[in-house]
Amino acid sequence: MNIKTFRIGGIHPEENKLTHEVATEAAPLPQQAIFPLSQHIGAPARPIVQKGDKVKVGTILAEASSFVSAPIHSSVSGTVAKIDTAIDATGYRKPAIIIDVEGDDWEESIDRSKTLETLSAHPELTPEEIVERIKKAGITGMGGAGFPTFIKLCPPPTAKAECVIINAVECEPYITADYRLMMEKSDEIIVGLELLMKAAKVTKGYIGIETNKPKAIALLSKKVSEFRSQSPYQIEVVPLKQRYPQGGEKQLVDAVIRRQVPAPPAIPVNVGAIVQNVGTAYAVYEAVMKRKPLFERYTTVTGKRLQKPGNYLVRMGTPMQLLIDLCGGMPDGENKLLAGGPMMGKALTSTEVPICKGTNSVTILSGDEARRKEPQPCIRCAKCVGVCPMGLEPYLLAKLSAFKQWESAEQEDIVSCIECGSCQFTCPAHRPLLDNIRQGKQTVMGIIRNRNTKKQ
Amino acid sequence: MNKLIVSLSPHAHGTDSVERNMYGVLIALLPALFVSFAYFGIGSAIVCLTSVVACVFLEWVINRFVLGNQHNTIIDGSAALTGLLLGMNLPSNLPIWIILIGALFAIGVGKMTFGGLGNNIFNPALVGRCVLLVAFPAQMTSWPQPGHLLQYTDATTGATPLALMKQAIQNHDASILDQLPDAFSLLMGDHSLGGGAGTIGEICGLALLAGFAFMLWRRIITWHIPVSIIVTVFAFSAVMHLINPIYADPTTVILSGGLLLGAIFMATDYVTSPMTPKGQIVYGISIGLLTIIIRNWGAYPEGMSFAILIMNAFTPLINSHFKPKRYGEEVKK
Numbered sequence: 089m090n091i092k093t094f095r096i097g098g099i100h101p102e103e104n105k106l107t108h109e110v111a112t113e114a115a116p117l118p119q120q121a122i123f124p125l126s127q128h129i130g131a132p133a134r135p136i137v138q139k140g141d142k143v144k145v146g147t148i149l150a151e152a153s154s155f156v157s158a159p160i161h162s163s164v165s166g167t168v169a170k171i172d173t174a175i176d177a178t179g180y181r182k183p184a185i186i187i188d189v190e191g192d193d194w195e196e197s198i199d200r201s202k203t204l205e206t207l208s209a210h211p212e213l214t215p216e217e218i219v220e221r222i223k224k225a226g227i228t229g230m231g232g233a234g235f236p237t238f239i240k241l242c243p244p245p246t247a248k249a250e251c252v253i254i255n256a257v258e259c260e261p262y263i264t265a266d267y268r269l270m271m272e273k274s275d276e277i278i279v280g281l282e283l284l285m286k287a288a289k290v291t292k293g294y295i296g297i298e299t300n301k302p303k304a305i306a307l308l309s310k311k312v313s314e315f316r317s318q319s320p321y322q323i324e325v326v327p328l329k330q331r332y333p334q335g336g337e338k339q340l341v342d343a344v345i346r347r348q349v350p351a352p353p354a355i356p357v358n359v360g361a362i363v364q365n366v367g368t369a370y371a372v373y374e375a376v377m378k379r380k381p382l383f384e385r386y387t388t389v390t391g392k393r394l395q396k397p398g399n400y401l402v403r404m405g406t407p408m409q410l411l412i413d414l415c416g417g418m419p420d421g422e423n424k425l426l427a428g429g430p431m432m433g434k435a436l437t438s439t440e441v442p443i444c445k446g447t448n449s450v451t452i453l454s455g456d457e458a459r460r461k462e463p464q465p466c467i468r469c470a471k472c473v474g475v476c477p478m479g480l481e482p483y484l485l486a487k488l489s490a491f492k493q494w495e496s497a498e499q500e501d502i503v504s505c506i507e508c509g510s511c512q513f514t515c516p517a518h519r520p521l522l523d524n525i526r527q528g529k530q531t532v533m534g535i536i537r538n539r540n541t542k543k544q
Numbered sequence: 545m546n547k548l549i550v551s552l553s554p555h556a557h558g559t560d561s562v563e564r565n566m567y568g569v570l571i572a573l574l575p576a577l578f579v580s581f582a583y584f585g586i587g588s589a590i591v592c593l594t595s596v597v598a599c600v601f602l603e604w605v606i607n608r609f610v611l612g613n614q615h616n617t618i619i620d621g622s623a624a625l626t627g628l629l630l631g632m633n634l635p636s637n638l639p640i641w642i643i644l645i646g647a648l649f650a651i652g653v654g655k656m657t658f659g660g661l662g663n664n665i666f667n668p669a670l671v672g673r674c675v676l677l678v679a680f681p682a683q684m685t686s687w688p689q690p691g692h693l694l695q696y697t698d699a700t701t702g703a704t705p706l707a708l709m710k711q712a713i714q715n716h717d718a719s720i721l722d723q724l725p726d727a728f729s730l731l732m733g734d735h736s737l738g739g740g741a742g743t744i745g746e747i748c749g750l751a752l753l754a755g756f757a758f759m760l761w762r763r764i765i766t767w768h769i770p771v772s773i774i775v776t777v778f779a780f781s782a783v784m785h786l787i788n789p790i791y792a793d794p795t796t797v798i799l800s801g802g803l804l805l806g807a808i809f810m811a812t813d814y815v816t817s818p819m820t821p822k823g824q825i826v827y828g829i830s831i832g833l834l835t836i837i838i839r840n841w842g843a844y845p846e847g848m849s850f851a852i853l854i855m856n857a858f859t860p861l862i863n864s865h866f867k868p869k870r871y872g873e874e875v876k877k
Binding site for chain 1: 547548549550551552553554555556557558560561562564565620622660661662663766814815816817818819820821824863867868869870871872873
């Protein structure tokens with residue numbers, strides 16, 4: 089059989105999945121938990137607790153402040169120490185709620201039992217009810233971007249959803265959190281997918297997994313066939329050829345259903361697909377079936393020089409230092425600390441940055457791995473053009489951005505760039521292509537926004 | 545606490561480098577170079593060595609003392625590659641002083657004047673070769689016969705296959721083509737039948753194709769440019785051959801002269817060729833057409849070098865008109 093993959097560009101970075109077979113452990117509670125108010129795309133959440141308030145695990149700390157926003161719940165029990173600022177993954181100090189941890193006292197509404205709740209046992213769950221519970225639980229995309237999940241389930245009137253695609257690709261090197269989740273919570277993931285399909289009013293669902301995870305493909309295929317007899321939903325596990333950036337939403341849609349999403353502002357649902365991360369499917373299961381808001385997640389803590397890299401079930405707000413200590417502490421010498429993997433992760437300025445909803449990995453690269461080589465002149469080898477998964481010309485976009493040729497950059501579709509970094513990874517001359525393109529893209533998007541507001 | 549390094553993503557890099565590509569092309573040229581030692585002996589060695597040493601030295605001098613750059617550019621291998629390509633595009637009996645002039649034009653005028661690697665408009669090796677061809681037509685078109693290993697400038701010379709083809713066209717006499725070696729001996733570099741003289745690098749089709757396979761395997765180049773040139777030349781010369789047998793048959797046309805050397809190693813030069821697959825195919829087809837037009841109806845028997853240089857000039861235009869297929873351009877239903 090011909091194994092599916094996306095059709096344009098792509099690269100093969102070294103896998104480095106050091107923690108594939110390391111079973112997930114629950115990380116200990118921190119002494120103090122930090123909850124940045126902006127863990128998602130959209131408006132920051134608005135705090136509804138005050139200094140000195142007592143909170144339990146699952147208590148809402150901040151509510152959604154606009155349509156595109158998400159509430160934040162406490163992952164610990166204790167006292168609100170202060171509402172202040174803390175360094176987050178952007179490197180800046182941002183508003184955050186800080187809680188002193190006391191005990192581990194959960195809200196009574198949360199069902200802490202391990203029993204599997206199937207969708208067929210809960211016919212009372214209407215699509216509207218599912219969406220409402222997802223919204224209240226503060227679920228946002230767990231793969232990194234952090235878009236509020238309920239919005240994706242309510243497509244604009246111009247588009248009609250036809251299927252839900254679960255993104256279980258995990259094409260980033262090093263990260264194994266999604267893989268461990270699939271191996272350990274496969275039933276819950278499938279129920280989560282059914283919930284998402286019911287909420288989106290579709291009957292077709294796919295789970296896209298790269299072939300470097302054969303055990304996960306086998307396990308989920310088996311579970312899917314077990315569910316098939318008792319479920320009206322058609323779910324298909326789609327093995328995908330290993331290739332980065334297959335976990336990009338647009339690439340995944342192309343790989344799985346052979347459709348390409350038109351240029352922005354179009355989104356996958358314009359071609360009928362709703363893409364959700366596998367971690368999101370699990371969070372949806374817990375939120376809807378167990379009434380558990382999103383306050384903990386699977387996170388990989390990894391790096392070649394870490395003594396004991398591992399996968400952890402982490403309460404949000406846990407500072408990374410705690411996880412690094414669990415793995416044997418920060419290696420000596422120069423390090424680069426990443427929230428995420430080496431291709432798209434953010435380099436952090438502090439080990440006190442907390443785990444947030446989108447933190448799928450804490451990756452520690454050694455100075456040698458992380459340092460860039462001296463850039464050489466562009467030799468116009470066209471390799472960046474060949475690997476760009478969006479069919480762009482990175483060498484040109486980088487040059488236009490460097491020379492501030494914004495109009496030309498817009499014409500060359502700079503806003504279509506998904507910042508996957510394939511061009512810069514490939515460049516034999518070690519040029520900082522994406523640095524320039526990113527800057528150009530942001531400027532051009534600003535220009536387009538201004539133009540649109542003027543028109544209105 | 546330990547220092548943390550902070551930079552923007554991506555934090556990983558592949559193993560590719562400028563050096564890997566440049567030295568890769570040099571390695572791909574080795575089979576053809578070794579074959580040339582076997583055919584032209586000492587002459588081939590002197591010409592290639594002089595050209596490489598002169599090009600590398602000139603780049604170092606110009607970079608260090610004329611442009612005043614502290615950064616040493618000769619280690620990237622591009623100057624050595626230009627030198628070897630220039631050498632392999634020359635006859636093996638060319639005097640050293642002419643080679644030095646060629647190297648000066650290749651590196652000095654063709655490359656460094658524009659700002660060095662990555663900025664030149666024309667393929668430097670071909671700039672050097674064409675300057676010599678125009679300035680020293682007699683020396684540049686006397687071709688030593690293969691097999692006289694110890695002769696250099698005193699080598700016995702003979703007609704190249706291309707010269708025979710030109711004669712056939714000019715005299716409207718298809719029988720002249722009977723003197724051509726057959727396609728198989730051109731491919732294998734077997735010139736015992738005579739008439740197989742030529743530049744150092746173009747003598748054995750098989751060795752060049754081996755280099756092509758190596759570069760494809762190492763992903764140094766893609767197939768687009770060489771294949772589109774060869775297919776175009778084959779189709780065009782097949783049509784001409786069918787119309788009038790004074791035009792040589794297409795297989796011989798492809799295997800003779802600098803066609804394979806040019807299509808595989810010169811036209812694929814990164815800096816001077818288009819950036820998109822579509823553009824590269826347009827570029828290849830144009831080179832193929834121009835080559836046959838010059839070979840059949842131009843003043844020179846060989847058209848490859850001029851065709852590539854002409855299309856080098858069109859590369860920026862091709863780049864601005866032939867864009868890659870964007871993701872989402874056509875929505876498949």
